[in-house]
Amino acid sequence: xxxxxxxxxxxxxxxxxxxxxxxxxxxxxxxxxxxxxxxxxxxxxxxxxxxxxxxxxxxxxxxxxxxxxxxxxxxxxxxxxxxxxxxxxxxxxxxxxxxxxxxxxxxxxxxxxxxxxxxxxxxxxxxxxxxxxxxxxxxxxxxxxxxxxxxxxxxxxxxxxxxxxxxxxxxxxxxxxxxxxxxxxxxxxxxxxxxxxxxxxxxxxxxxxxxxxxxxxxxxxxxxxxxxxxxxxxxxxxxxxxxxxxxxxxxxxxxxxxxxxxxxxxxxxxxxxxxxxxxxxxxxxxxxxxxxxxxxxxxxxxxxxxxxxxxxxxxxxxxxxxxxxxxxxxxxxxxxxxxxxxxxxxxxxxxxxxxxxxxxxxxxxxxxxxxxxxxxxxxxxxxxxxxxxxxxxxxxxxxxxxxxxxxxxxxxxxxxxxxxxxxxxxxxxxxxxxxxxxxxxxxxxxxxxxxxxxxxxxxxxxx
Amino acid sequence: xxxxxxxxxxxxxxxxxxxxxxxxxxxxxxxxxxxxxxxxxxxxxxxxxxxxxxxxxxxxxxxxxxxxxxxxxxxxxxxxxxxxxxxxxxxxxxxxxxxxxxxxxxxxxxxxxxxxxxxxxxxxxxxxxxxxxxxxxxxxxxxxxxxxxxxxxxxxxxxxxxxxxxxxxxxxxxxxxxxxxxxxxxxxxxxxxxxxxx
Ligand code: SF4
Numbered sequence: 106x107x108x109x110x111x112x113x114x115x116x117x118x119x120x121x122x123x124x125x126x127x128x129x130x131x132x133x134x135x136x137x138x139x140x141x142x143x144x145x146x147x148x149x150x151x152x153x154x155x156x157x158x159x160x161x162x163x164x165x166x167x168x169x170x171x172x173x174x175x176x177x178x179x180x181x182x183x184x185x186x187x188x189x190x191x192x193x194x195x196x197x198x199x200x201x202x203x204x205x206x207x208x209x210x211x212x213x214x215x216x217x218x219x220x221x222x223x224x225x226x227x228x229x230x231x232x233x234x235x236x237x238x239x240x241x242x243x244x245x246x247x248x249x250x251x252x253x254x255x256x257x258x259x260x261x262x263x264x265x266x267x268x269x270x271x272x273x274x275x276x277x278x279x280x281x282x283x284x285x286x287x288x289x290x291x292x293x294x295x296x297x298x299x300x301x302x303x304x305x306x307x308x309x310x311x312x313x314x315x316x317x318x319x320x321x322x323x324x325x326x327x328x329x330x331x332x333x334x335x336x337x338x339x340x341x342x343x344x345x346x347x348x349x350x351x352x353x354x355x356x357x358x359x360x361x362x363x364x365x366x367x368x369x370x371x372x373x374x375x376x377x378x379x380x381x382x383x384x385x386x387x388x389x390x391x392x393x394x395x396x397x398x399x400x401x402x403x404x405x406x407x408x409x410x411x412x413x414x415x416x417x418x419x420x421x422x423x424x425x426x427x428x429x430x431x432x433x434x435x436x437x438x439x440x441x442x443x444x445x446x447x448x449x450x451x452x453x454x455x456x457x458x459x460x461x462x463x464x465x466x467x468x469x470x471x472x473x474x475x476x477x478x479x480x481x482x483x484x485x486x487x488x489x490x491x492x493x494x495x496x497x498x499x500x501x502x503x504x505x506x507x508x509x510x511x512x513x514x515x516x517x518x519x520x521x522x523x524x525x526x527x528x529x530x531x532x533x534x535x536x537x538x539x540x541x542x543x544x545x546x547x548x549x550x551x552x553x554x555x556x557x558x559x560x561x562x563x564x565x566x567x568x
Numbered sequence: 569x570x571x572x573x574x575x576x577x578x579x580x581x582x583x584x585x586x587x588x589x590x591x592x593x594x595x596x597x598x599x600x601x602x603x604x605x606x607x608x609x610x611x612x613x614x615x616x617x618x619x620x621x622x623x624x625x626x627x628x629x630x631x632x633x634x635x636x637x638x639x640x641x642x643x644x645x646x647x648x649x650x651x652x653x654x655x656x657x658x659x660x661x662x663x664x665x666x667x668x669x670x671x672x673x674x675x676x677x678x679x680x681x682x683x684x685x686x687x688x689x690x691x692x693x694x695x696x697x698x699x700x701x702x703x704x705x706x707x708x709x710x711x712x713x714x715x716x717x718x719x720x721x722x723x724x725x726x727x728x729x730x731x732x733x734x735x736x737x738x739x740x741x742x743x744x745x746x747x748x749x750x751x752x753x754x755x756x757x758x759x760x761x762x763x764x765x766x
Contacts, residue, residue: 122757123750128732131750133757143651145601156748171599185599192601236650236674252652252674254681254743262747264754268730300586301644304673334647336673400586400647417642418585511595511649520618532590532648534613 109375111272112341113307116247116372120230122264129266135229137163137259138215139202141193142170142513143234147256148196158200159263165224166197166204169214170235171513174476174503177207186514211354213479213505216240216447220324221481223353227342227369232259237447237529238337239330243323244350245342245372247307250331270336271381273306274374277314279388284562286457287322288449288527288546290314291329292394296404298384303335306382309374310340314388320349321453328448329529332401341373393562395434396531396544398422403531407549408435408561425533426541434543434559438470441524442554443536445476445503446510449527449547452485458551459491467499468557474516475500476508500554512537525553569683571740575664575711577637580627581698587641588648589675593657606653607660632705638665640697645686646675655682665711667718669694680733681742685711687718687727696723713737 110118122131137160144166151158158164171186181187190207197204205211211218216237219225227245232238234256241248251265258265275294308330315323323340330338347366350356357365392406399422405411411423413431423430444450444458455477467473475495477483483505486492492502509516510528512535518524520539527550528535531542545553552562597609610628617623627633639658645668646654655678658666663684669691671679679686689697697720701707710719713734716726729737736742747754 120761123753125732125746128730131747131754133754133761142598146603146652149602150744154744156744183599189599189601234650234652236648250650250674252650252655252678252681254652254678258743258747261744262750262754263758264747264750266732266743266746300647301670301672304644304670334644334672400588416585417583421584511590513595513598530588530590530648532588534594535590538594538596538613539618 109377109379111374111378111380112245112309112339112372113247113272114378116228116230116245117269119228120247125266129268131264132230132267133264134232134259135163136165136224136231138219138231138233138238139164139166139256140170140215140233140235141168141189143253144196144256145189145192146253147234147260150257151260156261158260161201163263164202165219166193166202167212167215167218168193168207169505170507170511172207172506173514174506174508174516177504183514210480213481214447214450214507216324216328217450217478217482220244220320221353221479223350223356226350226356226365227346228372232265236331237328239335240324240328240447242327242330242337242339243320244346245339245369247337247339249337270307271305272309273303273335273382273384274309274311274380275384275386276312277310277386277388278312279314281314281388281391284393284548285391286546286548287318287325289394290391291326292396292401292404292544293391294386295329295333295402296394297386298333300332300400300402301334303330303333306335308335308338309380310338311374315340316343319453320345321451324451325448329401332529342369393546393549395549395559397426397428397434399425399531399533401529401531401544404544407559408433408563435561437523437559439523439525439553439558440470440472441518441522442471442473442550443476443509443524443526443528444547444550445474445478445508446528447478447507448529450476450478450482452482454527454547455482455486455491456489458547459494461548461551462498462500462555463494465498465555467554471554471557473500473554474503474509476503476516477505479505498555509536511535512540518542525550525559569740569742572664572683572685572713572737574713575637576708577664578633578635578705578707579638579640579667579701579709580633580636581701582627582639582641583698585642586644586647589646589651589654590648592646592654593651598651598653603656604660606657607662610657610661637662638667638709639663640667640694640701643668643670643691643694645671646679647672650674650678652678652682655679655684659684667694667697680737683737683740685713685737687711689718689725689727693723693725
């Protein structure tokens, strides 16, 4: 009998070219996504060593990390940012790499635009010089973030030298309560298992909660795998996956699609396969979550109290956030709300927010940035009439990009201010020097913008 | 890449745990297109206060740790973003070794790819070491990569490193060199791979 394999094993093993004796394996990479911030040094490295790019046809580039979210039709004002964008265009042109640059109808955050275009497909290996590449694992893809030296390695050889990671599985079964979104599921998991429970592992998410989730939701979950230390997360491809991919720009067509689907159907983990580590949670225990500290593991249910004890990191985090032990965060006044980032800037995220916002008005003191993940999301917002809903409620939609998720451009939260954010990292200064980030779902973020403070949405929802 | 064989140097303690790459090098300094010059902004928001003055509480700014080439840091060092700029910044600042009881995956790989040796020691060794360099800043540590040993005046430990990575560091050889040497098997793989999937 054939050895039972996990989804991860099947995809990984199909990509091993060879191995260094007693050392790492050479893993073949199918798709390579690049952006302006982590690619220039890799292009330079190859140039310096006179090495050509192995498979420019397998690379897709976008500009996202360092782009303005207003007036994108105008020249970028910051000279350093402009220089990075010019370098990217120059490099892509020179090497024949497809670039969806600023203003292009396919431009967007790399982890939003690629799945939208059908570039991400089950059974592939996909990398990008960005840790949230784990997002693409939602399709049953081995997808992970790499450093710039590795970007150069993939440029040079279409391969990476890697130790095969261990395997873990997180199973969540049951029915999620009203108002509990995929973001809450992953924040809950990380709060339970900690920010390095996944180090050295690739994680598979299994169970009815993920089976019943949309592709957008699965991407939100896989996106944050890195926040528990895992290199990547994966969810078995199923009909939801196939339906999502079908007819997208880069999806296989006709017979090729049917053939692909029959291959994709062989990928899910075999019943007898063994994981190195397993966790189980019940959907009924999960509630809308928020973070109170400076790493994504410092999360609590929205109406819970901050723990009363903790280690050095805990003390330091509370001091930075200006919160006290045992305190509840309900009613904390909030001046900034950010709905965006590769975690929560897809159409579904804005639909949830719009549904809540409809007919209400944003609190006057709140600055709310709504930053769609891609030009295609912008289009959808217009077609579905959501743009109007937001505008009537006093929100302004900005143009796509990473924006206040990492605050490399002008979208910075002022020092000392709290920001309820749908992004993935609440590290000190992540959203701007001295900014205090509270991570939450798009629904909690929308409710915060309306109330002007953190409110308990658990009682009021029937969605 | 510069080969790494042995190092005898002083160390600076940074006991903070879970130091993420956003702290090592904040995003607003990632706008350069070369690998040079990041050292001046390493730990920027800890080294300087809000008014841009040096914060003398921060160990890196203290005279007694000047010229240290080894960073001894709390557990889970380098978590967060994949930005290799974090490794470049530490190297550019002058560090050759980072010691901690736990490293985030991507950071570890990035460090090794830039000739910065991450040494994982057990928690009690780390605790003792932090204490020692806090009380005796002049202390010299010795790292022998060939033997995979780390010596302090009072303790000695061996550390693990992947055999291939060790060879790379000792010889100043990198993954690109290796991968290019495998061109033929990669092409052969590619030929059958494209057919077997889509
Ligand atoms: S939105 Fe944030 S996490 Fe996502 S790719 Fe951009 S910077 Fe990285």
